[in-house]
Amino acid sequence: MKTGNECKVIRVPIPTPTLLPHTTTNCYLIGNKHESILVDAGYDQPATKIVLQRVMKENGLALPKSIILTHSHPDHAPGVLQLVDWKPVVYCHRQEEQATLAAVAPWDQLSFFEDGDRISIAGEEIIIFHAPGHTAGQLNLYISSKQILLTGDNIVAEGTSWIGPPDGNMSDYLQTLKRLKQLKLNKIGPGHGEWVENPHEHIDFVLGRRFYRENQIKSLLEEHGSLTVVHLTNLIYDKLPHPNVFEVAKRTTEAHLIKLMKDDTVIMDDSYFSLK
Template identity: 25%
Template sequence: MIKIKQISPHIRRVTCPNPSKFTFKGTNCFIIGQNRLTIVDPGPIIEGFIPQLVAALKPAKITHILITHSHRDHSPAAAELKALTGAKTYASGQHNIYRTDIDNPFKNSGDWDFEPDIILKDNQTFNCDNHTFKAIQTDGHCYNHMAYALTHIDKNPTQDDENCLFVGDHIMGWASTIVAPPDGNMSRYMHNLYKLQTAPYNVFYSAHGAAITKPKTRIDELIKHRLSREAEIVDCLKQGIGDIVEMVKINYPKLDQALIGPAAMSTLAQLEWLIDKNMVVSDAGLTIDAQYRLANEAKNTIYS
């Protein structure tokens, strides 16, 4: 049974039945509009879910489908939804990775078949019937990650909880975001996190978990968290610990065994960011098995 929750006069939410350690209670699918509807992130392929959703929303017609990014818990159901409704899909592009010189352990998490009808650019405004959206590039968690601001309804600027940004997986209230190279890139993630510090929106609607009603506070928390993780890694390197597996044991002492792999990939992402900043070097490129050390000029200056 589809449970649709009204969260503002023009916005509803239904949570897909795909709970897990990575998706929390499931993927949030957002419904914007009353008679002609825009869907943000229809979710994964779950038998019967999309037909039930379409039926539950009748007699309203779904006309637009916005995809924040092409991970398999967000975009695959777009094809079925498009087939049933004729709605066009919007995104920043097809699935891709940041680099091809390293293995991609998250290859199967990507929706490589997804191909949007309309490709959006950063800061592009576009209309979905009587709703106006602005696309905001937020890559880092995923190469093609895009957030969508609801800026106008019936040509009137949005107010209160409808002056909002659909942030996908870029920002979540229940957990920090997985950033795992080459599927993700920490430098890009942090750049776009800082970018949203001054975003003029009252609410962030995340793809997993509850609405974020204090966006700047949450962004500040996430930045502090990432810098804290960076400091922990640098502390390990100062002690001569350059092995990622050992770093994870030290920095995540009580972690669920199922999350050891993602923690190692997150550490790799942090190391890639440190390498980008010329703070760290590797003896064998960017891999889980490489040995890492502080760059000579950084040994006595970083977090001293």
């Protein structure tokens, strides 16, 4: 007999003006009829609240009293402003504080989670991970009994997430992926797209793609001698889903170059990069 006490983890895709091939951003409702939380809040538009309230009603969930933001980007955080009447406590990582306040202004008060913090919702323990990469203050959530990981934009269902300045760091990202891979996982709730049902294989795919790009950059520099970020990006990404994706592709190339300079493999001279 169902009592409504079981904890549900529900992916809620909300239409947002995000980067192709994705057209929605995932929010996640976690809880039961007595208590629940919301992870990410989507874009600041009326559809955000309409969709969330419909899903809450369909699943018999209590009104969330807390919203945990994985990061501050405009397709994940500003939807908080549509949910003011819920009177939620809004959480982020302290490294994301200023960017989050800018994203949710005039909201003026945040609370913070740090790596290793634990919360209990509807009888389920949730472990908070500080998982930098896509942004410096990215938070990921691990529901240990269900072996579910909510990754924000560290993982997307189709392709790979962009990583680059000013928010992202490739060295941090690779370390985060290696750490997340050590978890026991049944599935991943990505920032965009369907549930990832082959979590470890998918993390391996993302790691493989990043190492492939790194080696590709080194090969191109060896072939051409020296190249700018724009030249490299044009050579690497010859087919993009839309021209507006070029900027984030360029930032991802730049993030690889920053890592390679940190590794003492690449040097920069007057905006041109070459192998050391």
